[in-house]
Amino acid sequence: MEATKAQVTGTLVGEISSVPGGERIRLCIQCGTCSASCPNANRMDHTPRKLIAMARAGMREEVLSSNSMWLCASCYLCTVRCPREIKITDIMHALECLSVRENVSSARTLTPTMYRSFSDFVYSIGSVPEPSFMILFYLLTNPLRAMRMIPMAFSLLTHGRMSIKARRLKPEAERQFKAILDKAEELGGI
Amino acid sequence: MKYYTYFPGCSSSDGGAKAYGMSTEAVARALDVELIELEDWNCCGSTPYTSVDELASFCSSARNLALAEEKGLDLVTPCSACYVILSKTNSYLKEYPELRAKVDEALAAGGLEYHRTIKVRHLLDVFANDIGFDEIASKVKRNLGGLKVAPYYGCQVVRPGPSFDDPESPQSLDRLIECLGAEATPFPLKARCCGGSLIISEEDLALGLIRKLLDSASSNGAECIATVCPLCQTNLDVYQGKVNKKFKTSFKLPVLFFTQLMGLAFGIDGKTLGLEKCIVPAEKILTRYIER
Numbered sequence: 424m425e426a427t428k429a430q431v432t433g434t435l436v437g438e439i440s441s442v443p444g445g446e447r448i449r450l451c452i453q454c455g456t457c458s459a460s461c462p463n464a465n466r467m468d469h470t471p472r473k474l475i476a477m478a479r480a481g482m483r484e485e486v487l488s489s490n491s492m493w494l495c496a497s498c499y500l501c502t503v504r505c506p507r508e509i510k511i512t513d514i515m516h517a518l519e520c521l522s523v524r525e526n527v528s529s530a531r532t533l534t535p536t537m538y539r540s541f542s543d544f545v546y547s548i549g550s551v552p553e554p555s556f557m558i559l560f561y562l563l564t565n566p567l568r569a570m571r572m573i574p575m576a577f578s579l580l581t582h583g584r585m586s587i588k589a590r591r592l593k594p595e596a597e598r599q600f601k602a603i604l605d606k607a608e609e610l611g612g613i
Numbered sequence: 614m615k616y617y618t619y620f621p622g623c624s625s626s627d628g629g630a631k632a633y634g635m636s637t638e639a640v641a642r643a644l645d646v647e648l649i650e651l652e653d654w655n656c657c658g659s660t661p662y663t664s665v666d667e668l669a670s671f672c673s674s675a676r677n678l679a680l681a682e683e684k685g686l687d688l689v690t691p692c693s694a695c696y697v698i699l700s701k702t703n704s705y706l707k708e709y710p711e712l713r714a715k716v717d718e719a720l721a722a723g724g725l726e727y728h729r730t731i732k733v734r735h736l737l738d739v740f741a742n743d744i745g746f747d748e749i750a751s752k753v754k755r756n757l758g759g760l761k762v763a764p765y766y767g768c769q770v771v772r773p774g775p776s777f778d779d780p781e782s783p784q785s786l787d788r789l790i791e792c793l794g795a796e797a798t799p800f801p802l803k804a805r806c807c808g809g810s811l812i813i814s815e816e817d818l819a820l821g822l823i824r825k826l827l828d829s830a831s832s833n834g835a836e837c838i839a840t841v842c843p844l845c846q847t848n849l850d851v852y853q854g855k856v857n858k859k860f861k862t863s864f865k866l867p868v869l870f871f872t873q874l875m876g877l878a879f880g881i882d883g884k885t886l887g888l889e890k891c892i893v894p895a896e897k898i899l900t901r902y903i904e905r
Contacts, residue, residue: 442667443709462806466818494815496822497660497697498806499772503780512773519664533814538661541810545662545673549655551623560813575851582890584629596653599723600676606722607672610715 435483438521442613444513451475457501457511467491471501471511488527492518493534533564549600552589615743618681619648622657622692630843632887636872637691637736639886643752643879644744651681657695658702661810672719674702679720679727691736693842697769700733735770737841738777741785746792754880755902756794763800763835764790767807767845786871790839793878802829807848823848824856827864836898837867839874846870850892867895877902
């Protein structure tokens with residue numbers, strides 16, 4: 424039993440450590456500077472400090488299915504303040520990627536769906552047409568919310584801030600971009 | 614004349630922050646800065662992509678760096694969100710050989726190579742440090758005397774760094790505003806988060822952050838806010854009405870790109886600077902400065 428636990432412990436921390444920016448996770452002294460600096464910690468299932476402790480304790484499922492990393496706004500305040508120079512924001516990104524890969528993302532936040540809608544556009548055309556991305560996101564989550572966004576969309580349109588036509592790369596550039604991303608996919612992640 | 618490779622990013626090129634791109638180009642011309650747009654650039658890599666598929670995001674970013682390297686000039690972007698990702702890719706490709714090997718292999722599939730020789734710069738850095746405050750002040754035709762501006766940096770222009778300015782108490786935008794004749798008001802939350810793209814998925818949470826920023830700016834006497842990032846501008850301007858509704862506040866703070874303020878001071882007309890694209894109208898506080 425103990426051996427299994429130790430193995431699991433090794434796994435999550437090991438995976439995070441192997442991601443660029445995640446290597447210093449083992450140096451955490453649990454001082455809580457990250458949690459105190461985080462603008463969104465109060466809404467997280469587990470604060471950043473606790474999340475690191477849980478990851479190191481091998482609580483894989485609890486960590487990866489929590490909403491914590493999805494509420495990280497990537498403001499990097501924790502990263503610049505950490506006395507152990509741990510790149511906490513990078514660790515949050517690594518946890519998000521793991522949670523997506525294992526399909527265990529928290530259902531209590533719409534951020535995973537939003538990020539995926541965004542990334543789908545990047546992959547398919549190399550840029551992000553804001554209106555189409557928003558529409559896709561609302562269709563995937565709550566079409567009723569889209570209705571509530573109509574006044575705002577109208578205001579953006581009348582202020583010349585919404586382009587209906589998506590920016591496209593030249594066909595050969597788009598092919599090159601796709602070839603690069605497909606190769607990345609083939610290489611199986613970071 | 615100074616030359617740079619220009620990376621506008623999705624939002625400033627033809628998206629919600631089009632006015633940022635327009636005013637950037639107009640101000641650059643006035644300062645004898647030639648911004649040569651990177652041909653067929655793609656998405657910077659972006660924080661959302663980093664959070665779903667890190668390797669793909671690094672590769673997306675690296676294609677831009679490789680294309681820019683062929684030109685040999687510094688790569689400049691006005692978008693803080695693009696800046697943070699492009700610089701991160703640039704430095705991580707130097708720091709992490711295993712990542713570099715994978716990214717090189719992916720780039721090769723597109724017939725590209727990246728030798729890690731270029732620098733990624735934010736537009737604010739270029740204006741503050743390459744052009745300099747004296748040169749900027751010398752172009753001022755219409756002193757913005759009396760205008761009280763809250764200098765809003767947000768996060769990703771100064772963090773995680775190493776950056777051209779302090780990660781928590783930056784000064785370069787304050788100084789830039791002052792060399793236009795305007796007054797940079799105290800703004801304790803100047804480098805705090807606007808919520809970024811979480812405004813879409815976690816609206817309540819982000820509205821709370823935006824409210825704190827608007828409160829900090831207005832309680833310190835600002836008549837408007839100057840930003841250096843498309844996401845910050847969108848959150849503070851487009852969602853200001855929602856903040857007022859949710860918190861029963863009555864903020865009416867125009868949120869301008871710093872390049873729009875510079876353009877006004879340089880005597881460039883409001884239309885060229887995209888001033889009419891502000892949702893919270895800026896004309897009222899700017900009437901005495903606007904060239905029609």
